[in-house]
Amino acid sequence: MRMHALNHQVELENKTEKTHPKKRYLFASDFDRTLSFNDSGYVLAKLNLVQQGGELAYLLLHDPEFRKARKEHLHEAGKRVRLKPNIDVLYRFLSDELEDCRFDFYVLSAGPVEVIRSALEGIIPADHIYGTEFAYNRQGEIERILQVIAGYGKVAVIDELLEKLKTGQHRIVYVGDGSSDIHVMLHVNRRDGFTIAVSENQYLAPIAKRSVLSDSALAILIPILEDVVGWERRLIRELFEAKGLLIQRWDKVQTDKVTIVPSAAPVEKPVGAALTESDSALRP
Numbered sequence: 001m002r003m004h005a006l007n008h009q010v011e012l013e014n015k016t017e018k019t020h021p022k023k024r025y026l027f028a029s030d031f032d033r034t035l036s037f038n039d040s041g042y043v044l045a046k047l048n049l050v051q052q053g054g055e056l057a058y059l060l061l062h063d064p065e066f067r068k069a070r071k072e073h074l075h076e077a078g079k080r081v082r083l084k085p086n087i088d089v090l091y092r093f094l095s096d097e098l099e100d101c102r103f104d105f106y107v108l109s110a111g112p113v114e115v116i117r118s119a120l121e122g123i124i125p126a127d128h129i130y131g132t133e134f135a136y137n138r139q140g141e142i143e144r145i146l147q148v149i150a151g152y153g154k155v156a157v158i159d160e161l162l163e164k165l166k167t168g169q170h171r172i173v174y175v176g177d178g179s180s181d182i183h184v185m186l187h188v189n190r191r192d193g194f195t196i197a198v199s200e201n202q203y204l205a206p207i208a209k210r211s212v213l214s215d216s217a218l219a220i221l222i223p224i225l226e227d228v229v230g231w232e233r234r235l236i237r238e239l240f241e242a243k244g245l246l247i248q249r250w251d252k253v254q255t256d257k258v259t260i261v262p263s264a265a266p267v268e269k270p271v272g273a274a275l276t277e278s279d280s281a282l283r284p
């Protein structure tokens, strides 16, 4: 009888485990200046493949020099990208170290997909990286653009991934640094997802639900653990320490950005005087 009861309990536990799997989230991150310090366009410019200073999308379409770039050049450029440290730790932790949640980690970038796959080789699987794709001619040169992952292009990939992962539309975390992330962040916010800015970009920071500035990619984990998973700061510090990392400074800053210029209108009265006047206007 007791054995039967025990078996019953084990069965019940198994059932509970099956009916309560880990919550599945889509974690989507921009690449240039979010997971790296520099821009893939800048790296290509350093290799004299494109002119420096142009928008990558513009260069792709209009710079004839760029078309000389071959796949192997893009691969080489990827090896020269300066990655932020701890992307590997972030990837492993989000993928399978949390008890109740699992974040499927994807990279979405306007940069050439070959550059980003090469930069993240051995850290993030190639099929988790979406970027601008080219068709090459027989000489191995870029012939045309197949797809650009920027602006609404990122929104389309997010929708495709949600469909693939079969998860709730609100279970998205998106991280980015610049103007090309605005559309996708607005989209994710509208669906009650979670958005993180990793820069002080004047257009992006007010849209993102949280901003975090750090030279380490692992800092992205802080707002996720606090706001999505619901951890306390003490627990987050302990986690970092368990990984051999120390949060040396953790300042929560709210910045008022103020520009003050001389006004065009001449000052007629002191402020106090104006108040007194309006006060007397109210009197009968």
Ligand SMILES: [Mg+2]
Residues within 6 Å of the ligand: 030, 031, 032, 033, 034, 176, 177, 178
């Ligand atoms: Mg970026």
